Amino acid sequence: MSVGILGTKLGITQVFDDEGNVVPVTVVQAGPCKITQIKTEVKEGYNAIQVGFGNTREKLLTKPELGHLAKSQTSPVKHLHEYRVDDTGTYDLGQEIDVSIFNDGDLIDVSGVSVGKGFSGYQKRHNFRRGPMSHGSKNHRQPGSTGAGTTPGRVYPGKKMAGRLGGVKVTIRKLTVFQVDSEKNILLVRGSVPGKPGALLNITPANIVGGKK
Secondary structure, eight states: OOOOEEEEEEEEEEEEOTTSOEEEEEEEEEOOEEEEEEEOTTTTSSOEEEEEEEEOOGGGSOHHHHHHHHTTTOOOEEEEEEEEOSOSTTOOTTOEEOGGGOOTTOEEEEEEEOOOOEEEOHHHHHOOOOOOOSTTOOOSSOOOOOSOSSSSOSOOTTOOOSEEESOSEEEEEEEEEEEEETTTTEEEEESOOSSOTTOEEEEEEOOOGGGOO
16 A cells, blocks of 8 residues: 555657657656545544545635645645545645655556547447448347347346446556656656546555565
8 A cells, every 4th residue: 555646648659769669658747646635543443544636726626625625725726536445644734745755767557537429329439340242231339139039138237338438437557657857856667547637546556466566
């Protein structure tokens, strides 16, 4: 359990590595985030820190929210997020967390809301194989049978069918940090991350199962 950082996807570009190879990267504006609350096992039952990200106008927050942020002398923020930690003793209320928690070559997990694509059919949404395209066929992009007609005589819940595609939380694991720009709070992440430009991202050190990379 370790602390992460919130950020915003800026877009995708390409850079060159030391060997001259073209590397596709996603540019992420990560932080800085301010610690707005420290939770301890004695008081809340677990150790965690809460961070705030993204400035907003004071009138868009309620008085309880403003009072909560005032304890850490934090200006109004759009987003709050909590990270479980092993020990809260190394953190202070109002402390800033920036991209310096990452280094070039680190593995990270990136979570965000995927691009919404609206209503989509069976082939696009679930990679169904299409029917024959020959003359006379009436099953080009249809789903086929959705269940028996007698028992149970209904369509089971969760059946793969056409419907809304995208717009859900997605986590891409074990992405590589290509470069860290501490002056501009920029992360260059190798490959793609969820969401469209401007989307909120949650970036944490990769959860390595078994301790192997």
